[in-house]
Amino acid sequence: xxxxxxxxxxxxxxxxxxxxxxxxxxxxxxxxxxxxxxxxxxxxxxxxxxxxxxxxxxxxxxxxxxxxxxxxxxxxxxxxxxxxxxxxxxxxxxxxxxxxxxxxxxxxxxxxxxxxxxxxxxxxxxxxxxxxxxxxxxxxxxxxxxxxxxxxxxxxxxxxxxxxxxxxxxxxxxxxxxxxxxxxxxxxxxxxxxxxxxxxxxxxxxxxxxxxxxxxxxxxxxxxxxxxxxxxxxxxxxxxxxxxxxxxxxxxxxxxxxxxxxxxxxxxxxxxxxxxxxxxxxxxxxx
Amino acid sequence: xxxxxxxxxxxxxxxxxxxxxxxxxxxxxxxxxxxxxxxxxxxxxxxxxxxxxxxxxxxxxxxxxxxxxxxxxxxxxxxxxxxxxxxxxxxxxxxxxxxxxxxxxxxxxxxxxxxxxxxxxxxxxxxxxxxxxxxxxxxxxxxxxxxxxxxxxxxxxxxxxxxxxxxxxxxxxxxxxxxxxxxxxxxxxxxxxxxxxxxxxxxxxxxxxxxxxxxxxxxxxxxxxxxxxxxxxxxxxxxxxxxxxxxxxxxxxxxxxxxxxxxxxxxxxxxxxxxxxxxxxxxxxxx
Amino acid sequence: xxxxxxxxxxxxxxxxxxxxxxxxxxxxxxxxxxxxxxxxxxxxxxxxxxxxxxxxxxxxxxxxxxxxxxxxxxxxxxxxxxxxxxxx
Amino acid sequence: xxxxxxxxxxxxxxxxxxxxxxxxxxxxxxxxxxxxxxxxxxxxxxxxxxxxxxxxxxxxxxxxxxxxxxxxxxxxxxxxxxxxxxxx
Numbered sequence: 078x079x080x081x082x083x084x085x086x087x088x089x090x091x092x093x094x095x096x097x098x099x100x101x102x103x104x105x106x107x108x109x110x111x112x113x114x115x116x117x118x119x120x121x122x123x124x125x126x127x128x129x130x131x132x133x134x135x136x137x138x139x140x141x142x143x144x145x146x147x148x149x150x151x152x153x154x155x156x157x158x159x160x161x162x163x164x165x166x167x168x169x170x171x172x173x174x175x176x177x178x179x180x181x182x183x184x185x186x187x188x189x190x191x192x193x194x195x196x197x198x199x200x201x202x203x204x205x206x207x208x209x210x211x212x213x214x215x216x217x218x219x220x221x222x223x224x225x226x227x228x229x230x231x232x233x234x235x236x237x238x239x240x241x242x243x244x245x246x247x248x249x250x251x252x253x254x255x256x257x258x259x260x261x262x263x264x265x266x267x268x269x270x271x272x273x274x275x276x277x278x279x280x281x282x283x284x285x286x287x288x289x290x291x292x293x294x295x296x297x298x299x300x301x302x303x304x305x306x307x308x309x310x311x312x313x314x315x316x317x318x319x320x321x322x323x324x325x326x327x328x329x330x331x332x333x334x335x336x337x338x339x340x341x342x343x344x345x346x347x348x349x350x351x352x353x354x355x356x357x358x359x360x361x362x363x364x
Numbered sequence: 365x366x367x368x369x370x371x372x373x374x375x376x377x378x379x380x381x382x383x384x385x386x387x388x389x390x391x392x393x394x395x396x397x398x399x400x401x402x403x404x405x406x407x408x409x410x411x412x413x414x415x416x417x418x419x420x421x422x423x424x425x426x427x428x429x430x431x432x433x434x435x436x437x438x439x440x441x442x443x444x445x446x447x448x449x450x451x452x453x454x455x456x457x458x459x460x461x462x463x464x465x466x467x468x469x470x471x472x473x474x475x476x477x478x479x480x481x482x483x484x485x486x487x488x489x490x491x492x493x494x495x496x497x498x499x500x501x502x503x504x505x506x507x508x509x510x511x512x513x514x515x516x517x518x519x520x521x522x523x524x525x526x527x528x529x530x531x532x533x534x535x536x537x538x539x540x541x542x543x544x545x546x547x548x549x550x551x552x553x554x555x556x557x558x559x560x561x562x563x564x565x566x567x568x569x570x571x572x573x574x575x576x577x578x579x580x581x582x583x584x585x586x587x588x589x590x591x592x593x594x595x596x597x598x599x600x601x602x603x604x605x606x607x608x609x610x611x612x613x614x615x616x617x618x619x620x621x622x623x624x625x626x627x628x629x630x631x632x633x634x635x636x637x638x639x640x641x642x643x644x645x646x647x648x649x650x651x
Numbered sequence: 652x653x654x655x656x657x658x659x660x661x662x663x664x665x666x667x668x669x670x671x672x673x674x675x676x677x678x679x680x681x682x683x684x685x686x687x688x689x690x691x692x693x694x695x696x697x698x699x700x701x702x703x704x705x706x707x708x709x710x711x712x713x714x715x716x717x718x719x720x721x722x723x724x725x726x727x728x729x730x731x732x733x734x735x736x737x738x739x
Numbered sequence: 740x741x742x743x744x745x746x747x748x749x750x751x752x753x754x755x756x757x758x759x760x761x762x763x764x765x766x767x768x769x770x771x772x773x774x775x776x777x778x779x780x781x782x783x784x785x786x787x788x789x790x791x792x793x794x795x796x797x798x799x800x801x802x803x804x805x806x807x808x809x810x811x812x813x814x815x816x817x818x819x820x821x822x823x824x825x826x827x
Binding site: 088093097100101102104107108111112115116118120121122123124125127130131135139143255277280281284287306307310311312 | 384567568
């Protein structure tokens with residue numbers, strides 16, 4: 078019984094922190110995290126943040142109290158200061174999603190997509206086709222990713238001596254960006270290229286175009302950054318970027334594992350950039 | 365420090381067990397579970413089952429070992445025998461989703477939708493319209509719910525002296541029911557009413573009809589049992605049933621809370637049936 | 652006793668997350684707190700109770716607080732529900 | 740050393756869940772187990788290694804096992820991957 082007790086107390090426990098709003102969008106990352114955790118026999122504590130019910134501060138407090146061995150954080154869940162607090166307690170952490178800006182030191186791992194580079198390259202590929210009227214639609218659920226996308230777009234415009242002015246944002250009176258966009262594109266002529274972050278935003282856009290008699294992709298093109306099965310189910314099918322999201326989760330958990338045992342391989346560098354590929358579907362033109 | 369230690373050891377920990385495949389579909393139930401857990405300051409351990417990586421038996425072993433105070437199980441995750449094993453260890457449990465059949469005794473809570481009744485009533489409402497050519501499409505991710513739906517449909521047919529014969533099933537060579545249905549309805553004339561379980565199945569159906577030139581809802585009607593935001597985003601919008609899924613999660617966690625403290629209110633009855641409402645959209649006719 | 656009548660404007664009604672927000676807000680006070688809708692009144696600290704009322708959007712509900720912290724409770728609950736755009 | 744060359748048929752390639760299944764299967768044996776694709780060879784017990792190969796569907800990969808349990812390992816790995824429809 079004592080031996081069993083010792084074995085129990087040695088179990089490694091990892092906290093995963095995510096926003097409730099993002100469950101369905103991050104489900105594959107979560108699958109990758111859970112599958113690798115299972116291989117190493119880790120226990121997983123799930124923490125969620127939910128507007129009006131549980132704040133990030135409460136979550137941090139509960140993580141610190143429960144003395145977990147490591148933490149996986151999803152970007153867009155926390156502020157710099159909150160990361161700082163967790164860091165003070167010296168809990169090994171891996172942030173999965175986008176690149177952490179201004180990382181203070183080397184004790185935080187980061188498995189990320191370089192959204193700034195993605196946006197920069199994509200916009201430049203459209204400049205080469207002679208298309209410069211481009212809109213970027215905000216997604217309030219992923220503000221740090223939006224920030225990086227916007228920087229990439231602005232950089233591309235600046236280098237060509239132009240100014241990027243079509244960042245489409247909306248206020249909180251709308252229940253969802255789907256509702257906002259449905260209304261917005263009833264009255265606003267769309268750019269030649271519209272970049273949205275999520276599937277529902279791109280679907281709102283093609284529905285609005287359909288109702289207004291605007292042809293996609295002849296008169297306007299649209300791409301959703303995050304790929305999703307629904308993008309290939311709707312008509313026209315919507316172009317997007319493929320991220321290996323399951324792999325990001327699996328790699329993030331494995332990186333944390335290595336950090337927990339002070340593996341030499343990750344002592345110097347805990348930043349892992351993940352690649353992406355463009356998926357051409359029916360809402361964009363190849364010419 | 366000792367007081368703190370005592371406080372720590374008194375923290376209530378709940379295990380949530382679900383299939384990885386169902387994360388995105390059950391995200392609102394999970395939100396309800398997590399929000400209520402937060403109010404009571406529970407710690408949540410997340411366990412997932414994933415084909416080829418973690419089996420239900422491993423999960424049960426890890427639950428028993430970690431000595432959690434209670435367990436929330438999603439239906440379609442476990443067999444009768446597995447429920448039996450957890451039961452042997454006398455861990456309070458609440459099963460959320462569909463009705464548990466042949467519940468052995470009163471120590472397991474159940475927060476459920478009566479899918480048999482739903483299917484029975486819905487099919488009868490179509491019989492009243494003179495429509496008896498009805499198909500039910502299998503969803504392999506939710507086999508216990510499918511079983512109950514099928515029973516309801518069969519009962520309705522039997523009572524009218526007919527036999528239900530159009531249960532559409534498929535083998536494992538298809539990667540997804542979307543792929544199967546896309547192919548199936550290319551060659552098979554659809555019934556007057558097609559009932560699917562999930563959004564992607566109904567979307568596959570309307571896409572196939574569109575390509576074959578079959579008019580929805582004039583020539584064939586379709587309903588997806590589980591409501592989802594995508595059903596109102598596609599064209600035509602797809603009829604479905606609204607379940608208060610968040611509420612199911614919230615109520616399940618609250619029920620477990622009451623069971624943990626032996627609350628009088630739940631000693632006699634731990635079964636809570638949740639209502640549903642039909643949502644008429646563009647894929648079904650009112651006449 | 653303090654009492655206030657408000658209109659639920661959240662599209663889902665006082666269901667789902669809005670209901671949990673309301674229960675969470677009420678649970679922070681010692682007073683007895685009830686919510687009434689269409690002649691039925693339940694303990695606003697009870698999740699099952701509030702959800703059982705089936706309050707749809709655009710409903711008028713009456714919240715009442717009785718106890719030593721009734722003033723603070725009614726003010727805080729109203730504020731939270733309004734900040735979360737659950738009531739008008 | 741035991742070696743087998745197989746074709747990946749999972750639509751996502753040897754990525755995502757299929758990669759984890761492969762690593763999980765390999766990790767159960769003591770032998771050194773490698774997987775090679777297009778001239779690059781990595782430790783098949785390494786998640787990061789296997790995922791870094793970027794193996795698409797319809798690729799030919801070579802799995803090799805060296806060690807005391809090499810026979811059991813190669814047989815078991817092939818069986819698991821085939822049962823999960825990851826290889827032909």
